[in-house]
Amino acid sequence: MAGMKDLARLVRELEDQMVVCMRCGMCQAVCPLYAETGREADVARGKLALLEGLSKEMFRDPKGVSERLNRCLLCGSCAANCPSGVKVLDIFLKARAILAGYMGLSPVKKLILRGILANPAFFDKVTEWAARFQDLFTEPANEVLGTSCARFTTPLLGDRHIKPLALKPFHAELPALETPPGTSGIKVGFFVGCLIDKIFPSVARATLKVLRSHEVGVYLPDNQACCGIPAASSGDMTAFKKLVRHNLDRFPVDRFDVLVTSCATCTSTIRKVWPVLFSDDGSPMGERVRRLSEKTMDIHEFLIRRLGLHPVEAVPSSDAVAVTYHDPCHLKKSLGVFEEPRRLLKSCSGIRLVEMAQSDWCCGLGGSFSLEHYDLSSRVGRRKRDMVAATGAHILTTGCPACMIQFHDRLSQAGDAVQVRHAIEIYAESLGP
Amino acid sequence: MISASFVNALMEAVGKDNVFLDEADRAVYAYDAAVLDAVVPAAVVRPLTAESLGHVVRLCHENAVPLTVRGAGTNLSGGTIPKAQGVVVLTNALNRILEINAEDLYAVVEPGVITAKFAAAAEARGLFYPPDPGSQAVSTLGGNVAENAGGLRGLKYGVTRDYVMGLEFFDVEGNVVKTGARTVKCVTGYNLASLLVGSEGTLGVIFKILLKLIPQPQHRKSMMAVFDAVSGASQTVATIIAEKIVPATLEFLDNFTIRAVESFSRAGLPTDAAALLLIEVDGHPAQVEEDAAKVEAICRKLGAQRLRVAQTPQERDKVWEARRAALSALAKLKPTVVLEDATVPRSRIPDMVQAIQDIAAKYNLTIGTFGHAGDGNLHPTILTDRRNSEEWHRVERAVEEIFDRALAMGGTLSGEHGIGLAKAPFMEKETTRATLEYARRIKRALDPKNILNPGKVIGEA
Structure with missing residues (x-):
């Protein structure tokens, strides 16, 4: 371990961004963790103070700071609400990289991130085998949601109700595809994302159906990799950069007009995180990242803003199903996309959109956060579940497969008969068979 | 340093999980929103009940350990910056609205209730709680009372003081003191609620607040x-x-x-x-x-x-x-924001605006001014970078001159942000030596060991 002085010097490189925080404390109003714990170390102001302390060599051991820094959903609610415009997520991701570089990654994380995630073909193999054997360990938990829970106590699952891995991941169904732009004159690259590929392949099918129906050409390369957010949030720059490089090679930027994803987290990662973590790169890589990143759009955003759809608001049919929509943090707070999915949903006559209170309150999953802090993640999720339940909706829609995982768990645990669907699935169904 | 037996007693009082001793957990209670040096406390406690809060106060008194009560830590004058050998006591777990009474137009709340949430709960009953400090989305009612917080509606509706009908608080020994009533009229005994409002945690620790409500306009x-x-x-x-x-x-x-x-x-x-x-x-x-x-x-x-x-x-x-x-918008221009609140009689607003412009020119500083013209409470906002020590020196001189000019116009050092640490040295400028001594005598009588948020308002008593 290098000295605290070196660590302080590295953290000081973030000083110009950190000093923008005026300690007003307004982040307390929107932080989903603070709402549960009331602890200042859980809120952005506290974490920024800890990083400043680190830069001033205030602490004997960086471990305490590192633990508290990692106790964060990275939902960006604080940044979206910050009066001073502190770039909280940029700072936190860079700081996590610095601290992981300084303290080293745990062997388990190293194995998962570098050994499995960063090798897309091997990752696919691992999940295929897991899908085959998962029934041995799990049993059905909720029929409407299609969730499972552990048959016997295992540290792997704990009390979780999980949406099982798809028996056939999307890439096995359709490894690659290239279609010409139709009347739309637009061709999109389709970045599938791990969760849609392995757990929710129906979302990928719905996305392709919508694109085809609107005469949009598709470039779908095989052997796609993870967007890298699990590595970036663990501060593992080695695995992260490897994944980004892999994806850059799979998606040559001149082969399509727009890179589309149906995963809010992937979109936000490629658009916001890639450029930030490559900003000081200076290499040709940085330029490639910038070009692909600028071309990346969420599917709903693409349909409305780029393709120029003007969906007509439908009058809900007499038997319309009550549907509510949850705003993924990575769509609304990160990218400002919240109107678009609603406009698409409102064009479907078979449903009636019922807004929940605080539709943009974080679901509490936070990706790998829920693995390390399941209890806290569940507390945030339960609050969210109550908001959904209060609407009386039969279907919960959202724009992010990660949120979908959390909702499967939370609604299933509460015994709710509420389906969880991606908004694009509902829209795809409205387009007919 | 605080003793191990004291720490154990704290743990017994509030539960082990609600005593924070780790250096990283303590470091985040070293500051508030004022531009002042941080001071890391020796311990932080988060009582879950009023009884355990009283217990903590008594323990601090018995052990002569300074205690600083903290709500949301949005204070702009350093009122929640603790002592290094002291304890920070969090009220944010005491966050229940105990009663909203629409017939008698009052509410009873615990100190950790968030101002905006309370106002919304009152509104849902067709009632109105007017004080709306800028930090209302996060600030606590306990903090509002202790600081006598204001807001945008002061001109017509007054400030927090005008809505406090009664209080229940712990004296320094942890005994319960009750003042005020659920009635519009009440002359039972000294008006201790008025003494506590704006006392910045130096005279007692509030655990229950009786607030006046009015009909919604x-x-x-x-x-x-x-x-x-x-x-x-x-x-x-x-x-x-x-x-x-x-x-x-x-x-x-x-x-x-x-x-x-x-x-x-x-x-x-x-x-x-x-x-x-x-x-x-x-x-x-x-x-x-x-x-x-x-x-x-x-x-x-x-x-x-x-x-x-x-x-x-x-x-x-x-x-x-x-x-x-x-x-x-102002805060985004420079890293450090010094938000002042020297207040003048409202007829002097034109003079004060001019004075601020003169001061900005004299010290070559960027100052944006906005605020509550209707009640004379302007917010000259100095934009700077605290890391630039030469400029910071000019900022300090400019702030002093803003005080001087406001006082010369018959104004006051602080309209709503409190005195805290930041303005304590200037108290005598506005009042008299005897005033300060009078206040210190009260403090010494009520808090002989000087443990209740020492150093605030009246300096080191």
């Missing part, structure tokens, strides 16, 4: 008036008051603030305007319409070039958007 009307001279704006303020109209809010933005807001939010503000007034009248619909028409006429007569009267709730939001964005 039926109707509101907002407008924005644009002036090409500051004098026109301030004349308008004076004339509105002289005409016996009392708007709910009467806010002022200077040219620098207007430009900052516009470049940040593109709200369509006139960047060449010298000043903006944002005015809202509320009450009975007929009265509101009449007042609004009068205010409009006054604005036009006194040189408002443009006047925008909100006809819909959306337009009303648009009018207030500029004011809400003021501090954050």
Whole structure:
């Protein structure tokens, strides 16, 4: 371990961004963790103070700071609400990289991130085998949601109700595809994302159906990799950069007009995180990242803003199903996309959109956060579940497969008969068979 | 250092999980929103019940350990910066609204209730809790009482003090003191609630607050008036008051603030305007319409070039958007923001605006001014970078001069942010040595070991 002085010097490189925080404390109003714990170390102001302390060599051991820094959903609610415009997520991701570089990654994380995630073909193999054997360990938990829970106590699952891995991941169904732009004159690259590929392949099918129906050409390369957010949030720059490089090679930027994803987290990662973590790169890589990143759009955003759809608001049919929509943090707070999915949903006559209170309150999953802090993640999720339940909706829609995982768990645990669907699935169904 | 037996006793009082001793957990309670040096406390406790809060107070007294009560830590004068050998006591777990009584128009709350949440709960019952400090989305009612917080509605509705009907608090030994009643009238004993309001945690620890509520105004009307001279704006303020109209809010933005807001939010503000007034009248619909028409006429007569009267709730939001964005637009320009609140009698607003401009020029500093023109409480906002020590020195001198000029106009050091640590050294300037000594005698009598938020308001007693 290098000295605290070196660590302080590295953290000081973030000083110009950190000093923008005026300690007003307004982040307390929107932080989903603070709402549960009331602890200042859980809120952005506290974490920024800890990083400043680190830069001033205030602490004997960086471990305490590192633990508290990692106790964060990275939902960006604080940044979206910050009066001073502190770039909280940029700072936190860079700081996590610095601290992981300084303290080293745990062997388990190293194995998962570098050994499995960063090798897309091997990752696919691992999940295929897991899908085959998962029934041995799990049993059905909720029929409407299609969730499972552990048959016997295992540290792997704990009390979780999980949406099982798809028996056939999307890439096995359709490894690659290239279609010409139709009347739309637009061709999109389709970045599938791990969760849609392995757990929710129906979302990928719905996305392709919508694109085809609107005469949009598709470039779908095989052997796609993870967007890298699990590595970036663990501060593992080695695995992260490897994944980004892999994806850059799979998606040559001149082969399509727009890179589309149906995963809010992937979109936000490629658009916001890639450029930030490559900003000081200076290499040709940085330029490639910038070009692909600028071309990346969420599917709903693409349909409305780029393709120029003007969906007509439908009058809900007499038997319309009550549907509510949850705003993924990575769509609304990160990218400002919240109107678009609603406009698409409102064009479907078979449903009636019922807004929940605080539709943009974080679901509490936070990706790998829920693995390390399941209890806290569940507390945030339960609050969210109550908001959904209060609407009386039969279907919960959202724009992010990660949120979908959390909702499967939370609604299933509460015994709710509420389906969880991606908004694009509902829209795809409205387009007919 | 605090002793191990004391720490054990704290753990027994509030539960092990609610005593924070780790250096990283303590370091995040070393500051508030004031631009002052952080001081890391020896321990932090988060009582879950009023009883355990009282227990903590008693333990601190017995062990002569300083204690600083903290709500949301949004204080702008260092009132929640603790002592290094002291304990920070968090009230944010005591966050229940115990009662909202629509028949007798009062509410009973615990100190950790968030101001905006309480106002919303009252509104849901058709009732109105007017104090609306800028930090209301996170600030606690306990903190509001201890600081006597103000807000935008001071002119017509007063400040926190005007809504405190009674308190229950712990004296330094942890005994329960009750003052006030659920009645409009109450002359039972000394008015201890008034002594506690604004005492910044130096005289007792509040655990229950009895707040007055009033009926919601039926109707509101907002407008924005644009002036090409500051004098026109301030004349308008004076004339509105002289005409016996009392708007709910009467806010002022200077040219620098207007430009900052516009470049940040593109709200369509006139960047060449010298000043903006944002005015809202509320009450009975007929009265509101009449007042609004009068205010409009006054604005036009006194040189408002443009006047925008909100006809819909959306337009009303648009009018207030500029004011809400003021501090954050300014804050984005420089790393360090020094938000002052020296206050003058409202007739002196034109002089104060001029004085601030002179001071900005004299010390070569960037100062944006906005605030509550209707009650004389302006917020000169100095934009700087604390890392630049030469400039920081000029900031300190400028702040002192702002105090001097405000006092010379018959004003006061602080309208609503409190004295805390930041302004304690200036207390004697405004009052007298005897005043300070009088206050210190009270403090010594009530807190002989000087453990209740020592150093605040009256300095080291």
